[in-house]
Amino acid sequence: MAKxxxxxxxxxxxxxxxxxxxxxxARPRGRDxxxxxxxxxxxxxxxxxxxxxxxxxxxxxxxxxxxxxVVTFYHYFTMTPRGRHTVNVCLGTACYVRGxxxxxxxxxxxxxxxxxxxxxxxxxxxxxxxCFGACGLAPVIMINGDVHGxxxxxxxxxxxxxxx
Amino acid sequence: xxxxxxxxxxxxxDANTVVIGAREVKNRLAAEIGLRGLGDEVRVVETGSFGSVxxxxxxxxxxxxxxxxxxxxxxIARLVEEHFVKGRPVREWILPGEHPxxxxxxxxxxxxxxxxxxxxxNCGRIDPxxxxxxxxxxxxxxxxxxxxxxxxxxVIDGVKASCLRGxxxxxxxxxxxxxxxxxxxADIKYVICNADEGEPxxxxxxxxxxxxxxxxxxxxxxCGYAIGATQGYIYIRGEYRLSIERMRAAIDAARRHGLLGRxxxxxxxxxxxxxxxxxxxxxxxxxxxxxxxxxxxxxxxxVKPPFPAQKGFRGKPTNVNNVETLASVPxxxxxxxxxxxxxxxxxxPGTKVYTILGHIARPGLIEVPTSVTLRDVLEDYAGGMxxxxxxxxxxxxxxxxxxxxxxxxxxxxxxxxxxxxHTLGSGAILFMNESVGVCDFLHACxxxxxxxxxxxxxxxxxxxxxxxxxxxxxxxxxxxxGDVELMEELVMxxxxxxxxxLGQSPAAPVLSALRYFRSEVRAGIDPDAIRPxxxxxxxxxxxxxx
Numbered sequence: 001m002a003k004x005x006x007x008x009x010x011x012x013x014x015x016x017x018x019x020x021x022x023x024x025x026a027r028p029r030g031r032d033x034x035x036x037x038x039x040x041x042x043x044x045x046x047x048x049x050x051x052x053x054x055x056x057x058x059x060x061x062x063x064x065x066x067x068x069x070v071v072t073f074y075h076y077f078t079m080t081p082r083g084r085h086t087v088n089v090c091l092g093t094a095c096y097v098r099g100x101x102x103x104x105x106x107x108x109x110x111x112x113x114x115x116x117x118x119x120x121x122x123x124x125x126x127x128x129x130x131c132f133g134a135c136g137l138a139p140v141i142m143i144n145g146d147v148h149g150x151x152x153x154x155x156x157x158x159x160x161x162x163x164x
Numbered sequence: 165x166x167x168x169x170x171x172x173x174x175x176x177x178d179a180n181t182v183v184i185g186a187r188e189v190k191n192r193l194a195a196e197i198g199l200r201g202l203g204d205e206v207r208v209v210e211t212g213s214f215g216s217v218x219x220x221x222x223x224x225x226x227x228x229x230x231x232x233x234x235x236x237x238x239x240i241a242r243l244v245e246e247h248f249v250k251g252r253p254v255r256e257w258i259l260p261g262e263h264p265x266x267x268x269x270x271x272x273x274x275x276x277x278x279x280x281x282x283x284x285x286n287c288g289r290i291d292p293x294x295x296x297x298x299x300x301x302x303x304x305x306x307x308x309x310x311x312x313x314x315x316x317x318x319v320i321d322g323v324k325a326s327c328l329r330g331x332x333x334x335x336x337x338x339x340x341x342x343x344x345x346x347x348x349x350a351d352i353k354y355v356i357c358n359a360d361e362g363e364p365x366x367x368x369x370x371x372x373x374x375x376x377x378x379x380x381x382x383x384x385x386x387c388g389y390a391i392g393a394t395q396g397y398i399y400i401r402g403e404y405r406l407s408i409e410r411m412r413a414a415i416d417a418a419r420r421h422g423l424l425g426r427x428x429x430x431x432x433x434x435x436x437x438x439x440x441x442x443x444x445x446x447x448x449x450x451x452x453x454x455x456x457x458x459x460x461x462x463x464x465x466x467v468k469p470p471f472p473a474q475k476g477f478r479g480k481p482t483n484v485n486n487v488e489t490l491a492s493v494p495x496x497x498x499x500x501x502x503x504x505x506x507x508x509x510x511x512x513p514g515t516k517v518y519t520i521l522g523h524i525a526r527p528g529l530i531e532v533p534t535s536v537t538l539r540d541v542l543e544d545y546a547g548g549m550x551x552x553x554x555x556x557x558x559x560x561x562x563x564x565x566x567x568x569x570x571x572x573x574x575x576x577x578x579x580x581x582x583x584x585x586h587t588l589g590s591g592a593i594l595f596m597n598e599s600v601g602v603c604d605f606l607h608a609c610x611x612x613x614x615x616x617x618x619x620x621x622x623x624x625x626x627x628x629x630x631x632x633x634x635x636x637x638x639x640x641x642x643x644x645x646g647d648v649e650l651m652e653e654l655v656m657x658x659x660x661x662x663x664x665x666l667g668q669s670p671a672a673p674v675l676s677a678l679r680y681f682r683s684e685v686r687a688g689i690d691p692d693a694i695r696p697x698x699x700x701x702x703x704x705x706x707x708x709x710x
Contacts, residue, residue, distance in 0.1 A: 034460035035443055039402065066461075073462040073618070074443035076402050092364035093562055094521040096608045097600050129403070134180050135217060135365060135521045147183035 016044045017055065024059050034060060034070060038077055047078050075129075083118045083125035085163040087111075088142040091128045094135035099152070103139050104128070106153035110160060124160070169207040171248070173197075175223045176288060178213040178374045179367060182406055185237065186221045192237045193223070196244045206248055212375020214288040215528045217519075219259050224288075233259035280507065282495040282515050283488055284531045287375030292410050295417040298378035304423055306497035307382050310389055311431040314497075319390040320346055323493065325501035329512050332358060332449075332486030333560065333590040334665075335578040338493075341483065344473035346391040348481035353393035355384050356477065356484040359400040359407065360454060362446040363561030364612060366592040368517040369487035371529050373400075373407040376491070377414035381437060383490030385424065386497055388435040391483055396437040399454055402444060411439060446616035450664045451484040452476075453618070464620045465664035488517050488591065508534030511579030516588075522557075522595035525550040534577035538567060541576070541593060552597025556680070560589010562609045563669035566602075568680035585679075587672065602681040603639035603688045609673050610635050617666060624667025627658045631670055638688030644695040648686055652678060 023040045027033055037060065041052050048071050057064040071077045087107060091100055108114060111124050118125040134140045137149025141159075148159055175190040187210075194208040214222055219233035230253050232243065239257065246254045281287075290297040298304070310319050324339030345353060357380060361369040373380055384396045400408050415437050418424040426434045440458050442448055448457045452466035455477050476482020492514055496504045505513045517531045518541070525547030532541065538557060542548065558564045559576070565586050574580055578588050596605070614628035634651045637643045651674060659671035678685060 031460040032458070035457070036441065039441060039443065069462050070460070074445050076442075076444040091612075093558065093594055093605075093608065093612075094365050094527075097522060097594070097596055097605070132183075132403075134183055135367070135519065135527060137180075137184075137218065138521075142183075145183075149184070 020044055020055070021059065024056075029060060031060075031062070034062065034067065035074075038067075038071060042077060047081050049079060049081075080118065081122070083122045085123060085144050086125045086127060086142075087160075088132075089115075089126070089128045090132045090134070090138070090140045090142070092132070092135060092138075095139040098138040100139040102153050103141060103151050103156070106156045107141075110156050124163070169205055171206045171228065172226045173206060173208045173223050174211045174226060174288065175208060175221070176212065176214050177210045177406075179370050179404070179406055180213070180217045181221050184221060188237050189221045189223070189235050189240065192240045193244070196240050197248065200244055200249060202244075202248055209291050210293065211290060212287040212292050213371045213529055215284075215530060216259070216526065217521075217528045218526070222259065225253075228253070231259045232257045280515065280533060281531045282504075282507070283372060283379070283491045283517055284375060284529070286379065287371065290376070292375055292377055293413050293417075295378060295414065295421055295423075298376065299421075302498060303378045303494075304382055306494040307385050307389075307423065308429055310386055310497050311429050311433055316346065316390045316392060319386060319497060322497055322501050323390070326496045326504040327501075327511075327513050328489065328492055328496060328504065329578065330486060331488035331492070331516065331591065333363075333563070333588075335512065335588060338485065338489055341473070341485070342387060342391050344471070345393075345481050345483040348474060350481050352395065352480050353391060354477045354480060354482040355387045355391070355393045355396040356451075356454065356458070356482060357384055357396065357398040357487055357490055358449065358451065358454060358484050359398050359404070359487050360442050360449050361401060361404075361487075361590075362449050362616075363563065363590045363592060365521050365558075365594050366519055366561045366590050368519050368529060368591045370404050370407050371519075372487050372491055372517065373404075374410050377410045378418065379491045379494055380411070380487055381414055381418050381424065383485075383493040384437060385428070385435050386493050387483060387485065387490060389433050391481075393481075393483065394434050394436070396435065397440050397458065397477070398437060399440045399442055399448075399458060401442045408439060408441065415439070445618070446612075447618045447664065447666050450666065453664065454484065455482065462618075464618055465666075509575055509577040509580065512577040512588075516576065516591065518591050518593050520546050520593045520595070522593075523549055523552055523597040523599075524595045532576075535575050537573050537575050538593070539572040542572070542595060546595065549595060549597055552599060554595065555598045555600065556596050556602070558592075558594040558596070558605075558673065560587070560672075561592045562612050563665075563672055564589035564592070565672045565676035566605075566680065567676065570680075586676065589672075601639065602677050602684045603635060606673060606677055606685075607632070607635035607639050610670060613666065613670055621663035621667060623658045623662040624664075627654055627662070627667065628670070630654060631674075638685060641688055641690060642693060643689035644693045645689055645691060646695070647689060648678065648682070 020041055024037055037056055042048055045052055053067045054064050057067040089104055107126055111119055113119055113126055115126055115128055132140055134147055139151050140149050141151050143163055177186040190210055197206050221235040222233045224231045243254055246252050286301050320339055320342050328338045329335045330338055359369050388396055424436050445463045447453045448463040450465050451472055453463040457463035458477055472482040472484055508514050512534050515531050516534050519529055521527045530545045554569055557567050559567055574584055581588055610631045614632045617624045617628045619625045634647055655671040655674045659668045662668045
């Protein structure tokens with residue numbers, strides 16, 4: 001490993017890191033900045049791998065363990081890369097009583113992954129959320145931000161086929 | 165000078181409709197109207213929620229009072245041709261029973277509810293991105309009144325006299341809470357608006373912010389003036405993109421109009437607001453966890469005391485209120501505590517905003533006086549059960565209590581509910597028919613808590629795991645004899661010793677379910693099942709461990 005303490009080597013000069021550094025530089029430093037910076041980092045990289053966390057820790061002068069603690073605490077942040085398409089199932093109570101459980105089972109079976117997993121070909125990731133606030137359309141799934149309401153297990157295959 | 169338009173089309177762009185293409189419909193509508201040369205006559209306006217969440221993209225034509233539902237980009241050409249060119253409303257697209265602005269002469273009681281609104285009065289009526297429309301509808305009037313005619317102490321007295329109680333779930337008297345923070349002496353104090361609405365099925369705060377963001381800003385500024393704070397923060401869930409967008413635009417507009425910033429309205433009062441974005445943790449709805457999260461840490465609740473009023477954000481005196489609570493304040497200051505107390509029930513006056521969901525004909529967003537009953541909500545607002553018949557309702561999100569048919573006639577306010585041993589919760593009502601099993605439902609609730617438990621304290625962390633196991637057994641019909649009593653004892657224990665409200669929460673759904681549906685829960689017990697001996701299990705584990 002190089003002298004570079006964050007361990008990210010030459011990747012630090014990638015344009016994504018430059019953009020992240022510019023974002024950090026533009027705001028007051030300090031502990032308060034951590035969560036906004038992580039939001040930005042995840043928006044840029046798609047996820048928060050260890051090297052990104054080290055980079056953020058160094059830039060904000062925080063222990064890496066603190067950054068890791070925050071990343072693992074909040075559901076929004078993820079340390080695993082996502083598939084090209086994210087299938088997000090609402091598991092709020094309104095969707096639940098309207099059959100979200102069957103939808104999850106059908107999705108897991110169709111994609112051959114568990115909740116939270118990513119298909120081997122990185123085509124789909126399957127996640128769930130507590131409530132989208134689209135309860136009137138329950139049960140609801142969201143694929144890349146497109147909301148599909150009143151989903152049934154029969155509709156799953158057709159919906160997934162639209163995302164290649 | 166431009167002529168006044170003959171019609172306004174109000175397209176409801178809110179959290180529910182934006183994801184199914186409301187913006188696209190609005191843009192197409194504006195384009196089509198322009199194409200037909202009607203741009204000066206018909207104005208397309210983006211507005212907040214009308215209250216309906218199952219009618220697709222909705223738009224109201226004013227002053228005709230016609231509401232169209234299930235609009236798509238494809239239906240626009242015909243709509244404009246028929247309604248605006250030929251003057252014939254398209255009957256099959258009209259939503260029955262929707263009246264965004266009922267006529268006071270002919271409206272019935274259900275329609276009249278819109279006039280009794282305090283928090284949502286502008287929601288679905290004004291363009292939330294236009295500060296002028298807010299001001300034309302009495303926006304910032306209360307702030308002006310407070311800054312020019314009232315001392316901070318008088319504002320607190322007014323809020324105290326109104327008997328306003330927190331709308332986030334706990335129901336603590338707001339005026340009293342403000343007075344704690346007001347008496348602290350510090351170089352800086354903070355007002356925090358808690359918009360980390362995480363209770364599944366609850367999205368009232370989101371629709372308030374999206375429909376009338378200026379009301380929230382005004383409420384925060386009034387609180388700031390009353391307690392001597394100069395900086396406010398709105399802590400919003402990261403998923404609430406439209407709320408963030410509209411609140412940001414509203415804050416910028418208020419700054420430009422001198423309604424935020426230094427020397428507001430020429431007075432000596434300085435106040436500004438920033439937005440903090442959450443990253444998804446249910447426990448951050450608890451005020452000290454929220455403050456930790458704002459400071460960039462894991463959202464673990466703090467030990468109280470000291471309370472946030474003494475040592476809150478960055479160790480300074482901080483007042484945290486829910487969105488709806490703050491949005492109720494401008495009415496109180498503008499019209500007086502008397503006017504507020506005249507609405508709803510005596511012990512908890514005013515109105516309450518709910519999202520109503522589940523097996524009902526018209527799921528949506530409502531604001532009702534605190535004197536209405538569950539039956540009123542079901543029959544007058546929800547349009548009755550569909551499909552099936554009423555079995556139970558959960559009042560107040562996942563941490564809410566389960567109510568049986570015999571509770572249908574109890575008024576929905578903290579006092580009346582307390583008399584029957586219940587609480588009001590956060591502002592969601594989930595109606596369920598007989599297809600929902602009590603054990604299955606409890607298991608789903610506990611699963612959520614177990615997932616959201618922050619792991620800080622033992623009763624919550626381990627209690628949830630045991631509850632999850634218990635409910636899973638019961639719903640599968642494999643419960644051990646004694647499981648029901650164990651569950652009861654466990655949730656009562658968690659209620660008394662868990663560190664924060666999250667760990668205390670399962671008591672509400674579990675105990676109320678046992679109160680009304682004990683025999684159904686008991687049916688989940690297998691009388692022949694034998695509970696494994698814990699000592700025996702421990703010995704096996706130790707042997708395995710070598």
